Amino acid sequence: MRLLRRILATAATAAVLFPLSACGSGDDGSSGDASGRIEGEISFQTWNLKANFKSYFEGVIADFEKQYPGTEVKWIDQPAEGYATKLSADAAGGTLPDVVNVSPDLAAPLARAGLALDLDKDPAAAKFRDEYLPGAWASSQMPGMEGTYAFPWYLNTGPLFYNKALFKKAGLDAEQPPRTYAELFDAALEIAKRTDGKVATLANVPTIEDFGRYGVPLMNEEGTGFAFNDAKGVELLTRYKKLYDAKALDRQALTATPESSGQKFLTGAVAMNPGSALDLENFKTQAPSLYENIGITDQITTTGHVNMYVQNVMVNAQSKQKPAAVAFAHFVTNAENQMAFAKQVAIFPSTKGSLDDPYFTQEDGTDETRVRVAAAKSLKTAVNYTPVLFSDQMKTELRNEVAKALQGKQSPKEALDNAVRAADRLLQQG
Structure with a gap:
C-alpha cells in the first residue's frame, strides 16, 4: 500500500525529456483517428500495480476481450523506480505501449513530443468526455497546447490529521482544529510556545501545491512561465519563516520526505499531517495511542477547492491499433471498472455520478x-494544483530556495524570484 500511495501522490514521478526524433514532425504523430474496427493486439502498461491487483486487471482484460472478440491485450507492469526513464527510452525507441498509465507530469512531455493522442480531436475518444468529472478531464490539458491527452483514471485526496493529545497538552481545544490558514499558523505558534519548542505542528516546507491551495497564481495565463513569486506567494513563505523561527515547523522539514513526515506524525513528534484513508489502518496497527487520539479535519484552502492527485491512462498517438487502444483506455476508466477498483483500495473514481454511490456518501460510524x-464530496470540485509542466527538477529548485529563505540566507521574495527564474529556464529547455 505504501508504494501505491507514492503513485497516488506522484511522489515517484520525474521529468521526462524526449529527443526531437521521438516524434519526427512534432504533430500528433497519428496515422488517422480511432474510428475504426476494434480488433488486434494492444499493449497496456501500468505502474507498479501487479503485485497487489493482479486478479483485478486480469479480470478487466478478460472482460474487454470478451466484449470485443478479435482483440488481445498484453499487460505490462513496470516497477515504480525508473518508470519515467523507461517511458523516455520507449518514446525515443519507438516502443511505447499502446495504452500507458501516466500521471499528468509524465503525460506532458509525451504530449509535446506528439506521442499522446489528443482525445478532444479524435471523434472516437471525444465522445466519452462528459463521462468524467471536469477537473479530472482537465488534468491532462497542457498549458500552451490545445487538447486533452489522457483519460482520467483514479483520484485521491485526503484530510488533515491532527493529534488531539498534543493539542490538549498545549492547552488548545482538541475539538476545534484550525480551519483557516490564520487559525493554522496561530495554533502552530501557540503549540510551540506552550511546549517550549518541543512540539512542532507541521513537518513539511511549502510545496507548489501548498502555494496553489493558498490561492497563489502558479503560472501566467498563457502557460509560458511561472508566477508563484507574487505578493501572495511571498506572504505564505513569510508566514512559514515565522513558524520555522518559532520551532513550530519541524527542524528537519527542510529535508523531509512524505514518508519521514508521516513517521514524525506517527511517533507524536508533530501535531498535524496531511493524509488519506489509507493512513487510518496504519495508525491503528502501528500507533494505537495515536489512533485513539486522532483528529480529522478538512484540507485548509483559501480557494474552496482541495488538492487532488490523479492518475491517467494515455493512448499512444502512433499506435497501429488505435481503435482498440482508445476502446481499452476508456474501458479501464469507465464507471463500472473504476468503482470496482475503488472498492479494493482507498482511491476514488474520476467518473461523473460515481461519487454519489452510497459507498461514498454513507457513513457507518467508523x-x-x-x-x-x-474526501469523495470534496473531489467533485477538487483541483490538481501541481502544474503539469512543473517537473521534479523544478520542485527541487523550489525546495532549495525555500530552505534558504527559512534559514534566513535570503528573503522570501528573493527565494521565490530565484525559484521562478530557475523553473522558467527549465521550462524553456524542456
Whole structure:
C-alpha cells in the first residue's frame, strides 16, 4: 500500500525529456483517428500495480476481450523506480505501449513530443468526455497546447490529521482544529510556545501545491512561465519563516520526505499531517495511542477547492491499433471498472455520478467511512494544483530556495524570484 500511495501522490514521478526524433514532425504523430474496427493486439502498461491487483486487471482484460472478440491485450507492469526513464527510452525507441498509465507530469512531455493522442480531436475518444468529472478531464490539458491527452483514471485526496493529545497538552481545544490558514499558523505558534519548542505542528516546507491551495497564481495565463513569486506567494513563505523561527515547523522539514513526515506524525513528534484513508489502518496497527487520539479535519484552502492527485491512462498517438487502444483506455476508466477498483483500495473514481454511490456518501460510524465520504464530496470540485509542466527538477529548485529563505540566507521574495527564474529556464529547455 505504501508504494501505491507514492503513485497516488506522484511522489515517484520525474521529468521526462524526449529527443526531437521521438516524434519526427512534432504533430500528433497519428496515422488517422480511432474510428475504426476494434480488433488486434494492444499493449497496456501500468505502474507498479501487479503485485497487489493482479486478479483485478486480469479480470478487466478478460472482460474487454470478451466484449470485443478479435482483440488481445498484453499487460505490462513496470516497477515504480525508473518508470519515467523507461517511458523516455520507449518514446525515443519507438516502443511505447499502446495504452500507458501516466500521471499528468509524465503525460506532458509525451504530449509535446506528439506521442499522446489528443482525445478532444479524435471523434472516437471525444465522445466519452462528459463521462468524467471536469477537473479530472482537465488534468491532462497542457498549458500552451490545445487538447486533452489522457483519460482520467483514479483520484485521491485526503484530510488533515491532527493529534488531539498534543493539542490538549498545549492547552488548545482538541475539538476545534484550525480551519483557516490564520487559525493554522496561530495554533502552530501557540503549540510551540506552550511546549517550549518541543512540539512542532507541521513537518513539511511549502510545496507548489501548498502555494496553489493558498490561492497563489502558479503560472501566467498563457502557460509560458511561472508566477508563484507574487505578493501572495511571498506572504505564505513569510508566514512559514515565522513558524520555522518559532520551532513550530519541524527542524528537519527542510529535508523531509512524505514518508519521514508521516513517521514524525506517527511517533507524536508533530501535531498535524496531511493524509488519506489509507493512513487510518496504519495508525491503528502501528500507533494505537495515536489512533485513539486522532483528529480529522478538512484540507485548509483559501480557494474552496482541495488538492487532488490523479492518475491517467494515455493512448499512444502512433499506435497501429488505435481503435482498440482508445476502446481499452476508456474501458479501464469507465464507471463500472473504476468503482470496482475503488472498492479494493482507498482511491476514488474520476467518473461523473460515481461519487454519489452510497459507498461514498454513507457513513457507518467508523473513521474510515468518515474520511471516505468527506474526501469523495470534496473531489467533485477538487483541483490538481501541481502544474503539469512543473517537473521534479523544478520542485527541487523550489525546495532549495525555500530552505534558504527559512534559514534566513535570503528573503522570501528573493527565494521565490530565484525559484521562478530557475523553473522558467527549465521550462524553456524542456
